[in-house]
Amino acid sequence: MKNDFTDRVAIVTGSSRGIGRAIAETLAARGTQVVVNCAKDLEGAEETVDNIVSKGNIATVFQADVSELSEAEGLINYALDKYGNLDILVNNAGTTRDQLLMRMSEEEWDLVLRVNLKSTFNCCKTAVKLMMRKRYGRIVNISSVSAIAGNPGQTNYAASKSGMIGFSKSLARETASRKITVNVVAPGFIPTTLTDDLPDELKEKTLSHIPLGRWGEPQEVAEAVVFLAGETAGYITGQVLNVDGGMVMA
Numbered sequence: 001m002k003n004d005f006t007d008r009v010a011i012v013t014g015s016s017r018g019i020g021r022a023i024a025e026t027l028a029a030r031g032t033q034v035v036v037n038c039a040k041d042l043e044g045a046e047e048t049v050d051n052i053v054s055k056g057n058i059a060t061v062f063q064a065d066v067s068e069l070s071e072a073e074g075l076i077n078y079a080l081d082k083y084g085n086l087d088i089l090v091n092n093a094g095t096t097r098d099q100l101l102m103r104m105s106e107e108e109w110d111l112v113l114r115v116n117l118k119s120t121f122n123c124c125k126t127a128v129k130l131m132m133r134k135r136y137g138r139i140v141n142i143s144s145v146s147a148i149a150g151n152p153g154q155t156n157y158a159a160s161k162s163g164m165i166g167f168s169k170s171l172a173r174e175t176a177s178r179k180i181t182v183n184v185v186a187p188g189f190i191p192t193t194l195t196d197d198l199p200d201e202l203k204e205k206t207l208s209h210i211p212l213g214r215w216g217e218p219q220e221v222a223e224a225v226v227f228l229a230g231e232t233a234g235y236i237t238g239q240v241l242n243v244d245g246g247m248v249m250a
């Protein structure tokens with residue numbers, strides 16, 4: 001069996017930087033035509049596209065806040081109009097508003113649930129219609145080990161990321177007969193803009209719980225996503241793959 005990404009079309013939400021950028025660049029390097037997405041960080045998204053195009057590969061930007069259904073629909077339709085297809089959807093866009101529950105505002109709860117979980121619903125709902133018709137699709141949703149192990153200060157984030165796991169398993173069962181797979185990648189601690197603001201003390205404490213003794217890199221998450229997005233992973237669905245240096249072992 002050959003893992004041929006040539007002429008495949010992918011959308012990677014939130015690919016203007018960090019893990020999403022690494023996923024977009026890695027898919028493109030294998031021959032996938034990639035739609036790079038961001039809500040606000042257009043400069044970053046254009047940089048991702050430049051990185052891809054400068055290597056002779058194909059990508060374009062579509063700006064959309066995927067937490068809004070109409071904008072997510074716009075993103076999926078853009079891929080269809082521009083490249084005539086959609087084979088791979090990576091729901092990577094995410095955010096945090098860490099706070100102990102006692103101090104967490106309703107706004108902080110709602111925002112995190114909307115950006116992390118509702119976006120996944122929005123993009124999957126629209127993409128699955130196309131994939132069902134084509135009888136092929138690869139969906140990879142980016143959750144977090146916080147969803148599995150819990151993390152103080154992250155009740156909103158962990159709830160949204162656990163929601164993504166239950167959502168993915170249910171969707172995997174709904175779509176399997178049409179050869180669509182739905183899987184989850186759960187990163188551990190990967191230094192990016194998202195983790196910049198965490199106190200150094202917390203970062204050091206986290207490090208002491210990682211058997212492999214180091215933080216991960218966006219590229220290491222991207223390799224797992226690309227594996228699940230490939231044709232050769234066609235017998236894997238409804239699974240959660242932790243990329244966390246062994247921090248959480250189920």
Ligand code: NAD
Pocket residue numbers: 013014015016017018019020037038039040041064065066067091092093094095115119142143144145186187188189190191192193194195
């Ligand atoms: P990041 O903050 O560097 O990147 C987040 C991306 O999402 C950016 O491109 C941002 O523009 C985009 N985005 C945010 N809201 C959006 C919206 N409404 N619509 C479209 N795009 C939006 O973060 P990262 O560390 O690269 O995280 C990527 C994913 O990995 C997130 O889902 C995050 O929860 C998950 N994750 C990260 C870590 C980590 O340690 N970095 C660990 C576990 C899970």
